[in-house]
Amino acid sequence: MTIKINHESHISIYMQIYHQIKNRIIDGDLHEGDRLLSERKLSQVLNVNRTTILSAYDLLKADGLIDSFSGKGTFVIYKTIQAGDHNNYYDYDFEGMYLKHHNGKHDDVIKMIMDDGIRRSNIFFAGGLPAENLIPNEAFHDIYRDLLNDKTLNVLSSSDVSGVKTLKQMIKNLMIESSPSLKEILVTSGAQQALDLIFKTFLIPGDAVIVEEPTFFGALQLLKHYGVKTVTVPMDNQGMDTGVLAYLIERHHPKFIYTIPTYHNPTGISMSLERRKDLLKIASHYNVAIIEDDPYSGLVYEESYPSLKSLSKSNHVIYVSTFSKTLSLGLRIGWVTASEEVIKLLVRNKQISDLHVNTLNQYALASFIESGSYRAHVIMVTEFYRRKRNLMIQMLKKHFEDIEYECPKGGYYIWLRLSSDVSIRKLFDLCKKKGVMMTPGYHFSQSNGPYIRLNFSYPSEEEIISGIKIISDCYNELRK
């Protein structure tokens, strides 16, 4: 039995020994009846104090994993459950129960993309992640220290369902254009949870929602989960085509219009001011509520746009945003701004969904914003991402001839229209094999157009240079 001891670790040595032996017993590497080295012997082998071994063995005994028999030695007394033991009994068909309720399976698109992002073995144009190297670990180091030292705060305790007050104040200050009151703000576990709460609060199976074609797959999957019919409205380079909106509303009586007006996902397009006003007018006239999904508006490379929320004079707009794209996805903090009435209803569902967002992280983020660091951070990352966008456009110009795209004025994505004689599925597979991940257009759309989405925030400049070349090579290979 080899046990590795790390003298640098902050985990004490007896705990290291304890965990390693425990793991082996549970995993079945050590079996019931196996004899362990005596405390004296093991202390010699590992060159540690005998009391250290004693402590580790005591913990294992307390767990009921080993026992000592006087004169005989110390033995494993835990009987490993063999994988096979269970199999005969695996008779409950959870998957069948699930499929009966849901028409077909969900795609695991988000998980697939995130798994690839986490693996980090590829050139990764597929996700919607900020650049790893820009995440400000050091700044948060000091913030967590201060917060955990502050005796006046209960940063590890429970907190308000709607969010910690200081964070809501900071969010309010970030939103000067629409200046919500604190009662008009709900802090959520990212924008994804905000959408989930809105959908689960206001929609029932059979309802219709208008969405842009194409649109964010996370919203599409949620709507599918809740049995909601999606009605698509086409886009041009000014954003959603509001010309057909009235017709679609009259025909389908949607409960919501779901839109990403600014630096749209996946197309990168921003809705023009005129279209924004049209949309609000139509929504108000037909009395349809709007969900404005706005994760990217902080990342302005050329032109910024007023939010629908700030332009709206009524309560029709439910606004959703997040710190995932400007700061860190791993923080899982986003928010909703809407009328007090809507927030109250969402809070009801937040409390039964997961009570509230982690208290400590809310305080940490509030402190990061209040100190001015967030503002400076957004300016800094915007600079980097603008450069990366420019580089990716430059590489696309260099390596492709017959593709179409809009240069995004902010945000994360370039949406490429390729020649329709190439199978996007084949292109995806070939690029993946060559170590480049991007997202096929069909995840964002019910149609099967020849599109791919490229993210430029996450990859390094070197990866953009070599990755676009690889995609182009694969593309040309498939067109032969």
Next chain:
Amino acid sequence: MTIKINHESHISIYMQIYHQIKNRIIDGDLHEGDRLLSERKLSQVLNVNRTTILSAYDLLKADGLIDSFSGKGTFVIYKTIQAGDHNNYYDYDFEGMYLKHHNGKHDDVIKMIMDDGIRRSNIFFAGGLPAENLIPNEAFHDIYRDLLNDKTLNVLSSSDVSGVKTLKQMIKNLMIESSPSLKEILVTSGAQQALDLIFKTFLIPGDAVIVEEPTFFGALQLLKHYGVKTVTVPMDNQGMDTGVLAYLIERHHPKFIYTIPTYHNPTGISMSLERRKDLLKIASHYNVAIIEDDPYSGLVYEESYPSLKSLSKSNHVIYVSTFSKTLSLGLRIGWVTASEEVIKLLVRNKQISDLHVNTLNQYALASFIESGSYRAHVIMVTEFYRRKRNLMIQMLKKHFEDIEYECPKGGYYIWLRLSSDVSIRKLFDLCKKKGVMMTPGYHFSQSNGPYIRLNFSYPSEEEIISGIKIISDCYNELRK
């Protein structure tokens, strides 16, 4: 305009000035056209450097809140939106839309109770919170520092939907009795989210679920939200009455049996070993899945019980637990253990619900467990809570004569049956007026029995002594 400067704060002075002026402008204390003090003048008044004021004013200008006009001075240029401006347009009836979908309103029980807990102005027997003073802030201080310094980890980045691997390993080690594999574990945002994910994955409106009578209101509210019919099974001092279970299953064809077998909420009762075996036999025979909700089993005052999960030889049991009761509710970390198939289906819904649990906190908790601190912490709090339980029982004996209760062998709660000639609603109101909060029994039950739930983990010993006396006084006053 008074501005307060805190020289002790880690927030720099110009940011303090910036935020305070910004707040006043947005809140409408300073109006469009109001003149600010000149930079020179304000620097004198506040006794700070002139460049400090300059920096603050620059930020306010960048926000479009103020502007300087040469020779005239600096003015607020931001037009506050008056509350009244919106009112004419408040024409979308979100509440009507909501109510049409849900039969009647939800109670806001969880939020109400948590709000009272946060206010901390009362003697608080109402919640399910650990004692504030036992939460180990200092230990986490070091852990966060180490994690944020560790360049090999990406603690602020996104992470696996199912949970960070090191935390899943630690959870596995905590569960030696049932020893799940890592693929049989899903980390969730508390047990509440675990229940939400299970219900939303497997249940549709019209389904039936068997629950103990009484049971946890967070589960009842979720089931109501999903349009699921609850079928109640009575309890005695051995736990769920399995004698009537077969009859209820044959009659109602439930999808799940939801149970809190160990240190039940609200009754404190633990299901006997015989009943556990009966329950598993019946569930297996009728092929009904079990949700075992187990937040309290770590807190053993006299007698511990094997989980249903560890006793089960099939895949029927979905096990849910949390660190909220033993460590900190504010962390929002719980987990599910079930067959790999079930975890895969839950992961699908986790990704569209909120992607994953905050990465940094998962690492922090894993480190806290791995170092042995969690184990020591649970032993420590168990000692304190046992004393508090004993004290509460002692006080109940002293101040009440005709009440009935079981002494809980672990967990958080004492469930009191009072005389039925006292209105629980009146008792609740009167106690609240006298500064004592407890939870009326009707939140846990469809029946209206004369019960109250008292929590003994959160209040101090002094509060238990004086609080029980106050409840007794109120009770006697109402019986006159």
